[in-house]
Amino acid sequence: MPIPDTSRHTPASMDANPNIEKRASHCFGCGPANPQGLHLVFTTDTSNPDIPVATTQFQLDRLHEGPPGYIHGGIVATLLDEAMSKLNRPLNVLAMTRHMEIDYLHPVPLYQSLVLTSRHLSREGRKLFHRAEIQRPDGTVLARAKGLFIVIDARLLALAGLTQPES
Numbered sequence: 001m002p003i004p005d006t007s008r009h010t011p012a013s014m015d016a017n018p019n020i021e022k023r024a025s026h027c028f029g030c031g032p033a034n035p036q037g038l039h040l041v042f043t044t045d046t047s048n049p050d051i052p053v054a055t056t057q058f059q060l061d062r063l064h065e066g067p068p069g070y071i072h073g074g075i076v077a078t079l080l081d082e083a084m085s086k087l088n089r090p091l092n093v094l095a096m097t098r099h100m101e102i103d104y105l106h107p108v109p110l111y112q113s114l115v116l117t118s119r120h121l122s123r124e125g126r127k128l129f130h131r132a133e134i135q136r137p138d139g140t141v142l143a144r145a146k147g148l149f150i151v152i153d154a155r156l157l158a159l160a161g162l163t164q165p166e167s
């Protein structure tokens with residue numbers, strides 16, 4: 001039986017200098033330090049600061065296959081979730097996904113460059129409503145999501161050991 005590489009599974013509480021940026025370096029969607037992650041790199045358009053838009057191009061292979069030749073539906077959900085989460089920092093909040101709904105309109109192919117984009121829709125207090133889409137380069141929408149993100153307050157982050165309490 002192979003010996004697991006435990007260095008990839010070090011509990012976050014054992015990190016020498018835990019902070020939100022360092023922890024995010026292992027994010028499955030965008031963390032550069034996660035060897036099994038998707039390594040998505042987004043461009044964020046804040047020309048309208050109230051309605052940020054995040055975009056990336058990606059191309060996956062059989063590591064993320066579901067139906068033969070197509071991306072697994074759970075990975076499609078991950079892509080859409082990740083894209084929407086990228087809108088939170090431009091809105092100057094830390095937030096987590098509370099609810100999302102997905103329309104799988106067409107199978108999402110492997111081995112093709114695709115466009116993943118998200119847009120902030122509205123805010124009601126600590127509730128942020130976003131949307132995201134995966135498109136072919138010709139604009140055909142393959143999958144679409146709406147998401148509700150909840151702003152995480154400083155006290156909760158401090159309890160999780162991610163920031164110092166303000167007072």
Ligand SMILES: CCCCC/C=C\C/C=C\C/C=C\C/C=C\CCCC(=O)SCCNC(=O)CCNC(=O)[C@H](O)C(C)(C)COP(=O)(O)OP(=O)(O)OC[C@H]1O[C@@H](n2cnc3c(N)ncnc32)[C@H](O)[C@@H]1OP(=O)(O)O
Nearest residue numbers: 024027081082085094095096097098099148150152156160
């Ligand atoms: C505590 C540890 C924090 C650690 C994380 C720190 C920071 C995170 C931010 C950035 C991290 C950096 C990298 C990004 C990483 C990943 C990217 C992808 C994003 C994700 O992958 S992130 C993982 C999945 N995510 C979760 O693991 C969340 C689990 N969850 C909770 O931890 C709680 O849920 C919490 C704390 C969020 C809120 O908890 P809560 O108790 O304060 O509030 P509750 O959940 O009850 O609802 C709130 C309001 O949403 C309304 N509501 C509910 N459903 C609705 C619906 N369908 N439509 C309309 N409204 C709805 C309710 O009615 C209520 O509204 P109202 O306030 O008006 O009553």
